[in-house]
């Protein structure tokens with residue numbers, strides 16, 4: 001079974017995709033992402049690999065949602081795996097800046113391709129990293145889901161941005177948050193010419209960090225060449241800081257959040273969100289009832305203290321540096 005079902009209480013689509021349950025057990029010591037596997041080129045730096053068990057696929061029935069409490073429709077879209085490196089055991093914190101740049105360029109190019117496909121509404125670029133997030137494959141990789149609808153979280157962000165703009169003369173909600181973070185300084189972690197990295201005021205996850213362009217941009221397609229280089233550098237810096245925080249690979253979820261492709265009027269501001277799951281050197285954060293069933297988060301660390309800890313971790317950069325200086 002492979003279809004979208006409407007969750008009437010939460011007003012969101014659930015992807016029912018039972019084929020994923022039958023994913024074959026990989027033979028030990030064999031990885032499809034390694035050069036020589038026959039599944040990827042024998043030489044590559046970064047590589048876009050079609051997901052073998054896609055939640056959204058180009059040959060699925062189209063997304064034509066019907067009405068009613070029990071609506072269902074087709075999950076047309078696309079799912080890719082983004083291979084960050086041919087090296088099987090390389091943690092993302094050890095990925096070269098050159099490769100991060102190629103990863104960012106690949107995300108951008110794939111977003112551009114999807115922007116020409118009328119079936120695609122949202123391009124979700126993300127990475128699950130670490131066994132605590134359910135990733136058993138050490139090969140460094142992320143994913144791109146091209147979805148035929150807006151995810152509820154992005155929808156919520158757009159609604160918040162719309163409300164804010166309506167009562168603040170059209171101002172961008174995210175630019176306004178950023179302005180305050182730059183003024184307060186307590187929660188800044190790192191910065192470069194085009195991007196600023198900070199722990200958000202109301203961080204929900206331990207060591208949660210956002211990386212935002214200083215300039216108002218909506219999608220990866222709006223970034224200049226120099227800005228893409230700055231974004232790659234910012235991601236490289238935070239990944240190294242994260243793994244230096246407790247001295248091991250920090251389990252986390254990363255998402256590159258961008259405006260929907262087909263709604264030029266939807267207010268949005270591109271940013272990269274990191275949601276780590278480690279709440280101390282020995283403890284994991286579990287999303288239990290209050291978070292999962294009610295959607296209210298308990299945070300165990302003060303964002304200002306976490307920002308200070310992350311600032312102190314190698315590599316050190318100056319987050320207070322003003323733009324262009």
Ligand SMILES: [Zn+2]
Nearest residue numbers: 031034088139
């Ligand atoms: Zn591998």
Ligand SMILES: [Zn+2]
Nearest residue numbers: 172175216269
């Ligand atoms: Zn903005």
